[in-house]
Amino acid sequence: MGEGRMNVLKPNLKATVITLLEKGLSQREINRKTGINRKTIRRYAQLHHRAIFEETESSIYPTLEGVDTGSSVLPVQNPPPRPPALENPPKNGSACEPHRKWIEEQLRLGRNAMAIYQDxxxxxxFTHQYNSVKRFVRRLKKKDPRQFDRLEFLPGEEAQVDYGTGAPTLHDSGKHRRPRLFVMVLKYSGRAFRKVVWKSSKETWCRLHEEAF
Known part of the structure; x- marks a missing residue:
């Protein structure tokens, strides 16, 4: 086998060359193992690589069925039709939008997203998921901060009383005792009456109210 021309190999030798090429052997190594000249090996390597490339191309870009184009060309396809647009789509895209006013009322009552979803x-x-309600509620809370009702009273109409135990304090007896703290605040004026007592009883409780007025 001379170096100046390419030989047409027998099927068994051709299969041997292809197998060794697929195993990653170099053309020099194949020449040393088989005795086939390197020009012939190089030519069969080119043919083998071209066959692999054409096979890959045909799998990625199939030709039109029944039409011989002579090359692998991707057929032209029409884009899928767009879905019909909603007549009145919600501004924020939430399924909860039709129930906005009702949800806002429930939030003012202090209800959470789960209770609102269940109702x-x-x-x-309601056929949508809980997460859509949770997101909608979170958006409303972020937009509208927590609201508080302002209560108004007439003079002398109402007062608030707090009565509790204070911290250990040194008593005249020389021992530490916990006093009782009485506070009354008038709702209209905000004026307050405060007094500390050492004993607590129904009589003391009534007397403190009388003293406050």
Whole structure:
């Protein structure tokens, strides 16, 4: 086998060359193992690589069925139709938007997202997931901070009384005792009456109210 021309190998030798190429052997190593000249090996390597490339191309870009184009060309496909647009889509895209006012009222009552979701299912046949309610509630709370009701009273109409135990304090007896603290605050004016007593009883409780007025 001379170096100046390419030999046409017998099927068994061709299979041997292809197998050794697929195993990653170099053309020099194949030449040493088989005695086939390197030009022939190089030519069969090129043919083998081209066959692999064409096979890969045909699998990625199949030709049109029944049409011989002479090359592997991706057929032109029409894009899928767009889904019909909603007539009145919600501004924020939330399924809870139709129930916004009701949800806002429930939030003012101090209810959480889970309780609101359960009532939506029972009262309004709500079919969406709990997470959509949770996100909607979180967005409302972020937009509208927690609200507080302001109570107004007429003069002398109402007062608030706090009566509790204080910290250990040194008594006249020389021992530490816990006094009782009495505080009354008028709702209208905010004026307060405060007094510390050492004994607690019903009589003391009534007397402190009288002294406050």
């Amino acid at each position: 939506l299912v029972e009262l309004f046949a």
